[in-house]
Amino acid sequence: MTETYLDKILAAHRETASRDTRSSAELLAQCLQLAPARDFAGALRAPGLSVIAEVKRRSPSKGDLAADLDPAEVASAYAEGGAACLSVLTDVDHFGGSPADLQAARAAVDLPVIRKDFTVALHDVYDARLMGADAVLLIAAALNDDELAQFADAASQVGLTALFEIHDEVELERALAVNAQVVGVNQRDLVTFEVDQDRAVRMAPQIPAGLVRVAESGVRGPEDATVLYSAGFDAVLVGESIVTAGERAAAVRALRSVVKA
Template sequence: MSTADILRTLVAQAEAQTARRRAERPEAELEARAAAAPPPRDLFAALRAPGLSVIAEMKPRSPSKGPLTDDYRPAERARAYAAGGAAALSVLTHEEGFGGRPEHLAVARSAAPLPVLRKDFVVDEYQVLEARALGADALLLIVAALDPQRLAELLKYAEELGMQALVEVHDAEETEAALAAGAAVVGVNHRDLRDFSLDRTLSARLRGRVDGDRVLVGESGIGSGEDARALEAAGIDAVLVGELLMRSADPAATIEELRGRR
């Protein structure tokens, strides 16, 4: 597969998953569940707390690294992440590439008192509504997967449902698009989704483009407390960490290390 096709493939897989789920569960059912769901928890406020905040991610595997655990238990992992002081949870719901399921959102939210973010390739309002119906408080929107109009539409719809969005970028142009759409939480993915190459300095280089009234999150490739300290020193507000935590024998302790508490 060419590097340019990777993101398109992941989006196409998410669209196929969404089509299957829409056939099984119509929007009217989701709307009723969303209306009855508990009020959303505040992701923005959680990430604005003093010190470096950690968005702790749960996923059974990744397209680039393969299986990350032989024993994926979302509830237990959510509780361990909360015990370590995570500010929020990121839950992969993409099936083919990451082994997740949307139902894991409800499991994670019931297990820990933290904002829960739906991590997926969201391109359809159904995915936003489904996230809220399952108790998610926020969701990921990837600028590279959306044209400016769709980005603005999905962000607005999420806000109408009371949710927030982590808007992901990978360069200066995408950062400007996120800001123009009104993103309050901007995530810089150090991993280029087109070819999975990694640049841990990217969020620091884009820091000056994101004003202090917004939250800036460094994502991907954070493999140690030292990596986290470097990002904090560069003015990054939060980090999103997945693989390191999934492979850790003691994820609570690893989160404490990322936060500088060990």
């Protein structure tokens, strides 16, 4: 079987994790001394379509998007436009992000922030909390059932919201089995990087009522956002279309202003 780009990214992250000799107990103790995290899930339950606005320098599929961005400046523009939360890439090698980007963005605004990265080890969860994140991404396609359960428990223990990213019914069931409260449907295939614009709409009815539903990838503007909001999504996670916009605050505001069709 041919190795995919996702396989390569995950292998690199797992290799890094395998060399991490820090004590899990010490990291946990440090996390438990921190001030409470901002309420990521609560922010997404606000009336209207919530926007998780992404600070994103580059992507594997598109290359550089805004390589020289100022994270604090971008975060401030997103907040001005009415974003509910921020997403900040911290993957250095493949997305050009860093923990410093997350810290700068979070310090500039009062919004909850998710660490957008490939969580492959327990220390990744603790590191997310220690670098200042309020939420952590758990990608079902990248984790086995034991890892999904362990990392979900760890996130809860240190006060992080877990965003469970899924692509299909099987992954949804796996997320629900570990008591997922925030479910993100990624419309981008992590193997081919192609976007299926209808995936989130197909999956929406299968996500139980009461959970926070997030649509990820392929949200090109208000028209796409309207379709997703009308399908029952509480929030959209948007990166490329707003980070490359001439007026980022206006781009977020346009997404925030959509009404159900």
